[in-house]
Amino acid sequence: MESSTNQELSADERNALLKQIEPKQIEAMNRLGLQLIRELGAQEAPSEKNLLISPYSIAAAMGMAYLGSEGETRREMAEALGWSEWDDRQLNITDAALHQLLMHPGSGIEMGIANAVWIKNGVTVEDAYKTNLQQTFEAEIGSLHTQPEQAKDEVNRWVEEHTRGRIPQLMQESPTAETLMILVNAVAFDGNWTNEFQPEYTKDGDFRLANGSTMSVPMMHQSKQFHYLENEDWQAIRLPYGDGQMYMLVVLPREGHTLEEIQQKLEDHPQKLNETSDFRLVELSLPRFRAEYGVHLKEAMQQLGIEKAFDPYAADFTKMIPRGPDWQAYIGQIIHRAVMEVSEQGTVAAASTLLDMRAGSAPPTDRVKMEVNRPFMVAVVDDSTGAWVFAGAIQQPEQVASN
Known part of the structure; x- marks a missing residue:
């Protein structure tokens, strides 16, 4: 896992990265966080449960899927996520620059961010899409284990490692026979006051x-x-x-x-x-x-206006996976989990988001x-x-x- 113990960025390097970031994209990410907290709070009513999410992790995982979307699916996702006014190039530039800035948070803070994609054997994934994932999100790309239980264990081990043991069981259920691809983002944070x-x-x-x-x-x-x-x-x-x-x-x-x-x-x-x-x-x-929260985000995302991406008949992710003779890719589920502890010394926190891309029909x-x-x-x-x-x-x- 990348570690914030890497050599720190100079002031000039930080300023150069900051110039690549579109502030309104950051505002859109924060707004998504607020909208999801409010939507999830309404689902939990009466509000007695702590809610904790990582807007950054969710935006990164959705961003990996968005890169492969087309048509009406893409329009809906862009509108709900607040990305309509930018093309892929500007979105990718901001994502890559933010990733680098967060990975170098200064002394007294350890930060780890990792992205991974598991692809089912025999599924063709567009080369341009894979290149985009690696360049923008520094994503690891591997094959999904043919045995569902072992595939689940492999994903969970990866998440546990990249959240420093704080999220050991992100996936509770094994991937289905329809699962074509699993996209995962993991964030670990340890900061001293x-x-x-x-x-x-x-x-x-x-x-x-x-x-x-x-x-x-x-x-x-x-x-x-x-x-x-x-x-x-x-x-x-x-x-x-x-x-x-x-x-x-x-x-x-x-x-x-x-x-x-x-x-x-x-x-x-x-x-x-x-x-x-x-x-x-x-x-x-x-x-x-201490707050710990796990949720399936599909319903909350649908409430925000993302419908077609979850529809096995209407979803269009052809920039990611070409349509087969009798199937097309759609998002089957989005699993998110976050944990945070705040004490006299500081804060430790972790989050992970998983997208299960499925075939469907002074x-x-x-x-x-x-x-x-x-x-x-x-x-x-x-x-x-x-x-x-x-x-x-x-x-x-x-x-x-x-x-």
């Missing part, structure tokens, strides 16, 4: 759930200068990792506002949260928490208080691009044992 929370200040405190009841959780505390943004609806703080190239964004709805309301308002302009924030002295209380000194004692939103963000590598809604902090 620039300013660690001191464990001796962690005390149990009340966390109020959405239904009004309370639970006791370990609350971490510190008072320091942080980038901070607020309005009448929410408070937001950036907690930097390492040398500051990535940070955790925590968004807390004001009293009287729900998390769902805030997400809906931010959906139109997710970059509001990336706006220049004040450097303020913040008295912060934040729960230690800082102010005034002190601000931010007590994160009710449902809140989190994102792990790349500072230079604003890309959300992880995003989630924490309804109920699960216990994390202290290190």
Whole structure:
């Protein structure tokens, strides 16, 4: 697996990569994350479950499929994913540059990103498509094992390795006889806070759930200068990792506002949260928490308007796999899983997305208080691009044992 321990990028190299990135593509990815969190939250109603996804991982996996799409399938995917105004070349340039930037996140952070494709024996995949996958996503390409159970085990072992053991069983079921190709993206993140929370200040405190009841959780505390943004609806703080190239964004709805309301308002302009924030002295209380979430994304993607890609009779992925005499490729399922742990020392997180392609038929000194004692939103963000590598809604902090 590629490792962020590779030689770091120089300032000139980072700036050159940043110039290749179309900011609106990053905004589209973040908006997709917000839309999916809201859609999945509606499916989980009443909202008592933590939701955690990797917008970056999902966009990368969908991007690998999009490269092989044509016609109405392509139009629907582009519209839902926010990619309509760019051609493949610009999408690929941004994807490749973002991949490189995320793989070099600076000191104090370890980041791993990997993509892989398994192809069923006997299935012809267009050479131009394979070249695109390798150039844009640095994807490994291999053969799908002929025995379904062993194919599943092989994919799961790859995901476990590339998420550093945090996602051991992405595929619960073996691929079907109709499976032509499996596309997988995996992300692993391990970041130490620039300013660690001191464990001796962690005390149990009340966390109020959405239904009004309370639970006791370990609350971490510190008072320091942080980038901070607020309005009448929410408070937001950036907690930097390492040398500051990535940070955790925590968004807390004001009293009287729900998390769902805030997400809906931010959906139109997710970059509001990336706006220049004040450097303020913040008295912060934040729960230690763990979130793990797995989901089949097919229904949520259909709700966002992607229909034909999942239709065995109407899907058009002929830039990927030519039509056979009595079959054509379609997306059978999208499996996504993410896990995150936040403690006094920092954050460890991992995510993986699988697509099963099938045949079918001068800082102010005034002190601000931010007590994160009710449902809140989190994102792990790349500072230079604003890309959300992880995003989630924490309804109920699960216990994390202290290190």
